[in-house]
Amino acid sequence: MITVKKLVKRFGLKTVLRGVDFEVQPGEFVALLGPNGAGKTTFLRILASLSRPSLGQVTVAGHQLPHEAAAVRARLGVVSHLPLLYGDLTAEENLRFYARMYGITNFQARITEVLEMVGLENRRHDLVRTFSRGMQQRLAIGRAVLHDPEVILFDEPYTGLDQDASAMLDEVLKTVAAKGRTVVMTSHDLARAEDLATRFDILSRGVIAASAKHEELQNSNLLSFYKEALAA
Amino acid sequence: MNKTEPRPTSQPLQGSFVKAVSAVVWKDLQAEFRSRELFSAMLVFSLLIILIFNFALELDIKTRQSVTSGVLWATFAFAGTLGLNRSMAIEKDRGCMDGLLLAPVDRSAIYFGKVISNLTFMLIVEVIVLPVYSVLYSINLFQPGLLLVILLGSIGYAGVGTLLSAMSVQTRTRDILLPILLFPVVIPVILSAVKASGGYLEGLPFEEILSPLSLLIAYDLIFIAVAFMVFDNVVEE
Numbered sequence: 010m011i012t013v014k015k016l017v018k019r020f021g022l023k024t025v026l027r028g029v030d031f032e033v034q035p036g037e038f039v040a041l042l043g044p045n046g047a048g049k050t051t052f053l054r055i056l057a058s059l060s061r062p063s064l065g066q067v068t069v070a071g072h073q074l075p076h077e078a079a080a081v082r083a084r085l086g087v088v089s090h091l092p093l094l095y096g097d098l099t100a101e102e103n104l105r106f107y108a109r110m111y112g113i114t115n116f117q118a119r120i121t122e123v124l125e126m127v128g129l130e131n132r133r134h135d136l137v138r139t140f141s142r143g144m145q146q147r148l149a150i151g152r153a154v155l156h157d158p159e160v161i162l163f164d165e166p167y168t169g170l171d172q173d174a175s176a177m178l179d180e181v182l183k184t185v186a187a188k189g190r191t192v193v194m195t196s197h198d199l200a201r202a203e204d205l206a207t208r209f210d211i212l213s214r215g216v217i218a219a220s221a222k223h224e225e226l227q228n229s230n231l232l233s234f235y236k237e238a239l240a241a
Numbered sequence: 242m243n244k245t246e247p248r249p250t251s252q253p254l255q256g257s258f259v260k261a262v263s264a265v266v267w268k269d270l271q272a273e274f275r276s277r278e279l280f281s282a283m284l285v286f287s288l289l290i291i292l293i294f295n296f297a298l299e300l301d302i303k304t305r306q307s308v309t310s311g312v313l314w315a316t317f318a319f320a321g322t323l324g325l326n327r328s329m330a331i332e333k334d335r336g337c338m339d340g341l342l343l344a345p346v347d348r349s350a351i352y353f354g355k356v357i358s359n360l361t362f363m364l365i366v367e368v369i370v371l372p373v374y375s376v377l378y379s380i381n382l383f384q385p386g387l388l389l390v391i392l393l394g395s396i397g398y399a400g401v402g403t404l405l406s407a408m409s410v411q412t413r414t415r416d417i418l419l420p421i422l423l424f425p426v427v428i429p430v431i432l433s434a435v436k437a438s439g440g441y442l443e444g445l446p447f448e449e450i451l452s453p454l455s456l457l458i459a460y461d462l463i464f465i466a467v468a469f470m471v472f473d474n475v476v477e478e
Contacts, residue, residue, distance in 0.1 A: 020478075059342055060478035083345035091336025093343075097272040109264035110344035112257045136275075152340070 010035045010160060010191040011056065016065035018051055025051045027215035028065070033208075035159075038192040040206035042199065042235055047212045049195040053164045056193065057087050070159050083111070086153030086161045086190075090168035092145040093152065096138030100129055100148050103137055104155060111156040119155065126185045127151040128177075143174025147181050154185060161187065163194035167201060175201070203231040211238035261346040265354025269328070270361065279327040283366045287320040288373060295377045305378050310438035313374065313382075314431055317367060317391075318398065322420050324362050325402040328355065329410040338410075342476060352403060352472040356465075360399040367391055386441040390454065394434030397461040401427050404468040407475050430464070433457035 013031040017024065025048045033039050043049050054060040056069060058078040067074040070084040087093075094103045101120060108116035124130045127147040137145060146166060153161060166182070167175050179201065187205070196202045202209065203223075209231060211219045219238035226234055273279055294312045298305075332338040341351050371382045371391075402423055409418040433456040440450035 054478065057339075057343060059339055079345045079347070082343055085343070087339070087343055089336060089339070091339070093336045093340035095268065095272050095331070095337060096335065097276045098268065102268075102271060106264055106268045107340070107344070109267075110261055110341070110346060112260065112345070 010037075010070060011193065012066070012068040013056075014066040016052075016055065016067060017063045018048070018055060018060065019063045025215055026055075029212070029215070029217055031210065031217060033191055033193060035191055036189070038187055038194070038205060038207045040202035040209050041193055041195045041212055042197075042202060042209060043195075043212035043218075044239065048215050049212050050164055052212065053087075053162050053193065053195055057085060057162055058082055083156070084159045086156070086158035087164070088146075088149050088153045088161070088166050089164040090166065092137070092149045094137045094145060094148060097136060099134050099136055100124065100140075100151075101133040103148065104152060107152050107155055113156055123151040123155055126154075127181055141174070142169050143171070143177055146170060146174070146178055150178075150181050150185055158190065160191045160193075163192065163196075165195055165197070167196065167198050179205070199231050199235060209234065211235060213239055257346050258350050261344065261350035262354045262357065265341070265351055266357045266361070269355070269358035272331070273358075273362065279324050279331075280362055280365065282327065283320045283324045283362060284369060286323055287316050287366055287370045290316045290319060291370065291374050291377060302379060306380060306442055307439070309374075309378060309380055309382075309442055310435045313370075313391075313438065314394065314435050316370065317363065317395065318424070318427070318431060320366055321359075321363050321395075321398050321402060322423060324366075325359055325399075325406040325423075326410075326416055326419050328359050328362070329403075329406040330415065333410045338476070348473045348476060349469050351476075352407075352468060355407075356399050356403045356468075359403050360395055363395045363399055364392070367395065380442070382442075384441055386447075386450070387438055390434055390437040390441065390457065393454075393457045393461055394430060394438075397430035397434075397457065397464055398427055400461065400465040400468055401430070404472060404475060407472065429460045430457065433460060 011031065011033040013029055016026050016029040018026040029052065041049050041052065051060060055062050055067060055074070058074055058081050061075050069081045072080040074081055098106065101124070104120045104123060105116060108120060113119060121130070124133050127150055129144060129148055129151070132140070132144070137148065140148065166178065170178060183205065194202065194206065206223065208220065208222050210217050218241060219234070221234055291312065298308065332341065342348065375382045405422045405426065406419055409415045409422055412418055433453045436453035437450050437457055440453065
């Protein structure tokens with residue numbers, strides 16, 4: 010579903026990604042872990058077609074970036090630590106706006122369906138700026154799945170959430186966003202990543218330093234795998 | 242979503258340009274009519290400028306006529322900068338610009354949507370400022386020719402201003418950077434607009450106004466065409 014070969018990204022003289030090779034099979038949930046500044050967000054922004062690769066080959070859902078960016082974006086949903094929602098619009102108006110941007114027909118029924126899925130049906134007419142951070146993040150997931158994408162990218166979705174809101178987001182993430190889709194998530198929350206993901210890739214110094222499937226970690230835990238990968 | 246549920250009918254790549262432009266305009270107008278942040282800032286600022294000029298210049302009627310076009314365009318330009326900055330800051334601060342860029346539409350649709358909404362805000366402010374100016378300076382500004390020049394000048398200003406605000410909003414010094422970038426670039430539009438407006442106010446024959454008017458139209462077309470071509474590169478990292 011996602012294939013990345015020898016990806017290099019430079020900002021001026023600074024090289025952030027130094028030849029990343031990365032592959033995700035359909036239905037896989039990959040947690041991309043790594044220290045601050047490792048290039049996780051930059052990598053995800055390239056997959057989302059928000060940033061142009063300096064060198065290398067990136068294919069998402071059978072379409073090559075950056076040449077077929079519009080086709081990739083139609084099959085992609087993104088949730089970041091920012092909600093990507095307008096505070097002065099209601100929940101329903103925000104979803105209606107994105108439905109029109111994605112060319113969704115019969116969007117009223119789909120908006121109701123999505124609001125029910127993320128548990129915000131009874132707040133549909135409230136302004137988003139009156140929502141708690143957790144509710145905004147749930148609505149952000151609703152926005153990301155509105156067009157039923159095949160691939161979902163999560164960039165630190167738990168940032169700024171308390172324990173209760175994180176637990177509620179876990180539920181929405183498992184039942185709404187990740188179910189039946191291919192997912193790549195960056196996170197610093199190793200416990201949550203271990204619970205959700207089927208594979209763990211460690212991005213360090215601009216390359217994938219280690220990769221392991223969930224079942225391969227049975228004799229150790231994710232934290233020790235992560236530390237070993239960074240120490241190597 | 243469970244894959245057994247029916248998929249939403251999505252036609253993201255088919256003739257979505259106009260729909261995307263109208264969606265961006267609808268979203269901007271809806272949000273602004275609810276908050277009135279951008280509009281009230283522009284309006285209050287414009288009214289203060291024309292009041293200050295009125296007290297500062299203390300002009301006789303004849304001189305007032307000769308400075309009117311300059312005062313008007315200085316007012317529109319400064320107020321317009323406030324609006325452009327705020328309009329793009331709304332997109333940037335909550336990550337909404339990424340939300341727009343993630344939509345499977347030609348990115349120039351986002352540019353044209355923002356231009357139309359910025360232009361609408363400018364025109365609404367101008368519609369309110371013009372009668373106030375007419376009363377304060379005892380000048381009739383409601384001449385079809387002058388209104389046409391104001392429309393054309395505002396189109397050029399919003400066209401180039403939207404592009405440059407998309408650039409400046411990505412910097413920490415966006416409030417200062419936008420006027421520094423914008424005013425040198427937009428000088429041809431402002432000069433042509435001032436000249437054409439002055440011509441109409443002084444009652445010059447159309448042949449004499451035609452030259453600045455043609456320049457204004459040409460600059461509008463050039464600026465919008467250039468912005469259309471480079472917007473994608475400006476917003477992508």
